[in-house]
Amino acid sequence: MIRALTTRRTEMAPFLLLLPAVATMLFVVALPLIFSLWTSLTPYKLTKPNTLYDFIGLTNYVRIFGDWDFWEAFLRTIGFLTVALNVEFALGLGIALLINKITWGQRGLRTIMMFPMMFSPILVGFQFKFLFNDHIGVVNNALQSLGLTNRAIPWLVDAKLAMFSITLAEVWMSTSIFAILLLAGLFAMPRDPLEAAKVDGCNAWQVFRHITLPFLMPFAYIAMAIRSLDVARAYDLVAVMTDGGPAGRTELLWTLIARVGYDEAKMGQANAMAYVSTILSILFTWYFYRKLVAARRYMGGAE
Amino acid sequence: MAEITLEKVVKRYGALGVVHGIDLTIAHEEFVVLVGPSGCGKSTTLRMIAGLEDITGGLVKIGGQVVNDLPPRKRNISMVFQNYALYPHMNVRDNLGFGLKIAGQSPAEIARRVTEAADILGLVPLLDRTPAELSGGQRQRVAMGRAIVRNPDAFLFDEPLSNLDAKLRGQMRAEIKKLHQKVRTTVVYVTHDQVEAMTLADRIVVMKDGNIEQVGTPMEVFNHPLTTFVATFIGSPPMNLLPGTIAGQIVRLADGTEVPVPDRLQRFVRDGMAVQLGIRPDDISPVGHGLSQDGPGAEVSLTVDLAEPLGMESLIYTRLAGQEVQAKLYGPRIVAPGEVLAFRLALDRAHLFDAASGKSVRAH
Numbered sequence: 001m002i003r004a005l006t007t008r009r010t011e012m013a014p015f016l017l018l019l020p021a022v023a024t025m026l027f028v029v030a031l032p033l034i035f036s037l038w039t040s041l042t043p044y045k046l047t048k049p050n051t052l053y054d055f056i057g058l059t060n061y062v063r064i065f066g067d068w069d070f071w072e073a074f075l076r077t078i079g080f081l082t083v084a085l086n087v088e089f090a091l092g093l094g095i096a097l098l099i100n101k102i103t104w105g106q107r108g109l110r111t112i113m114m115f116p117m118m119f120s121p122i123l124v125g126f127q128f129k130f131l132f133n134d135h136i137g138v139v140n141n142a143l144q145s146l147g148l149t150n151r152a153i154p155w156l157v158d159a160k161l162a163m164f165s166i167t168l169a170e171v172w173m174s175t176s177i178f179a180i181l182l183l184a185g186l187f188a189m190p191r192d193p194l195e196a197a198k199v200d201g202c203n204a205w206q207v208f209r210h211i212t213l214p215f216l217m218p219f220a221y222i223a224m225a226i227r228s229l230d231v232a233r234a235y236d237l238v239a240v241m242t243d244g245g246p247a248g249r250t251e252l253l254w255t256l257i258a259r260v261g262y263d264e265a266k267m268g269q270a271n272a273m274a275y276v277s278t279i280l281s282i283l284f285t286w287y288f289y290r291k292l293v294a295a296r297r298y299m300g301g302a303e
Numbered sequence: 304m305a306e307i308t309l310e311k312v313v314k315r316y317g318a319l320g321v322v323h324g325i326d327l328t329i330a331h332e333e334f335v336v337l338v339g340p341s342g343c344g345k346s347t348t349l350r351m352i353a354g355l356e357d358i359t360g361g362l363v364k365i366g367g368q369v370v371n372d373l374p375p376r377k378r379n380i381s382m383v384f385q386n387y388a389l390y391p392h393m394n395v396r397d398n399l400g401f402g403l404k405i406a407g408q409s410p411a412e413i414a415r416r417v418t419e420a421a422d423i424l425g426l427v428p429l430l431d432r433t434p435a436e437l438s439g440g441q442r443q444r445v446a447m448g449r450a451i452v453r454n455p456d457a458f459l460f461d462e463p464l465s466n467l468d469a470k471l472r473g474q475m476r477a478e479i480k481k482l483h484q485k486v487r488t489t490v491v492y493v494t495h496d497q498v499e500a501m502t503l504a505d506r507i508v509v510m511k512d513g514n515i516e517q518v519g520t521p522m523e524v525f526n527h528p529l530t531t532f533v534a535t536f537i538g539s540p541p542m543n544l545l546p547g548t549i550a551g552q553i554v555r556l557a558d559g560t561e562v563p564v565p566d567r568l569q570r571f572v573r574d575g576m577a578v579q580l581g582i583r584p585d586d587i588s589p590v591g592h593g594l595s596q597d598g599p600g601a602e603v604s605l606t607v608d609l610a611e612p613l614g615m616e617s618l619i620y621t622r623l624a625g626q627e628v629q630a631k632l633y634g635p636r637i638v639a640p641g642e643v644l645a646f647r648l649a650l651d652r653a654h655l656f657d658a659a660s661g662k663s664v665r666a667h
Contacts (some may be wrong), residue, residue, distance in 0.1 A: 192388030195355050199459075200402035200449070201376040210401070214392040295392070297435070 092178025125240030
């Protein structure tokens, strides 16, 4: 009898030990997810709590998929993501390659490179908003003083220029993530394959193209996976710099979601959009993660 | 024709001299091994031939052409590295064909030559694997295959076997030798392992502290070492060196033991010369248990300190003229520590070195 009890107790031990973790996950992740999924199936308005119990099926989803504003924000987010990630990758790679060549003062430069990441995105947004201000901004002042233009360029007012300015701020803030990760990759890179490639007939560009770059790609995929999540949820920069304007021309998914959810109080519909956005993020992460796993399979042979 | 010539080649890193003006000519299709302890400049020399290190001074010529300022890719050499240096993201087939692809060969030609090389090295079943999926020996074979597909003027090997375990090293050593018999090409091979040097080389170049100590066939270097360094570096266990003084036709060792000067060395010695008598363990053996019984010799009684039986032979540690020496006993026979045996020194194979310069007395 006693033995049976102790056996049962040992059998229970793993589950008991897992319980806190499981409970936390349930409470912090699963419950909000289920709750927001449920609200996306109701006409939930923050001002009318009772609407939480009206089940309306996929109506919210049908509505947003038929809504051109949503699709515009959706496509603009993907475009923003694509441009920002590629530019950051290219610049980060260039910076990493240059810093890797430096023998003196490298530590200092590496630290300085991190500075943009130390600022709150909101502050970066404000700073760029002032830089790009058409009347008192430094950018226009500089261009005019240099005699490159005598107009006040409406950086944050013209739809195309505004998107450009936001992208620039984003790139300024986050290029160093790529630079740091790629630099780590360059440090980890074994020298022998590079020398073997030189002997095998490669010039400097071919060594980079065929040996260095493939070796760095896993590091780039890590950076891309992190950054794709970051950029896909971009809100602060845009909210501060243009707040989605002019006339919704810089509206991204999350600024739209916040507007629908809080300004218009249509939380059900906002949550439906949020779900689409989350799935988009998951897709990006999954894609880069798969690339990473594929690239890492061969890295064991680098030694 | 790819003869490699080094003329007064110097390598310095700032004030630190690594290679001090070496001269060496490596004939077409010759297998030359650069051997020496770590830091002797052998790898640096090889890397200067490859073009991976700048040449501080002197000339390196491949096939008569000065290559000092040519990048590696224009020297038509291929190199096998200690850490294999395979391209981790390519499978074996692409690793082998990479050089040809860069050279702009047609896919059909690449496929043909890759298959040919894979055949020679037994890599055909591995062609679709990545380096991560290969064992050390297999990786080394791929590295060799990558070197031979390009049909270069010369192969450079930089300690290719030192990452392998002892058994595999023996196998690969034999494979490299066979490979050279099949693919006749100039080979420069760097190693710190004197066994590899002896077994592989047409000629051995013994290096020390950035200088060449001796160049010669393995037997020349083994039988006629020019310096005490070569004498102790080539051959295992190392040659015993016993300090002494010449007195007429006699070498008087430190403790007064007298050994006749070998006949063939008599004309090289002067009375009163301080020398080191060099004698290999194989040439000190208990009477009746040596390699040869005839020829001039000397007999001494020695006490066995330690015996290491190796089966057909035993390595014996004993003391001669106040110094530990190693001796060999051939034939299965148990020897106990403390046993006193009559040892025969085969003096026809003994060496005499000038004590001051460390050079063989024959070199004076």
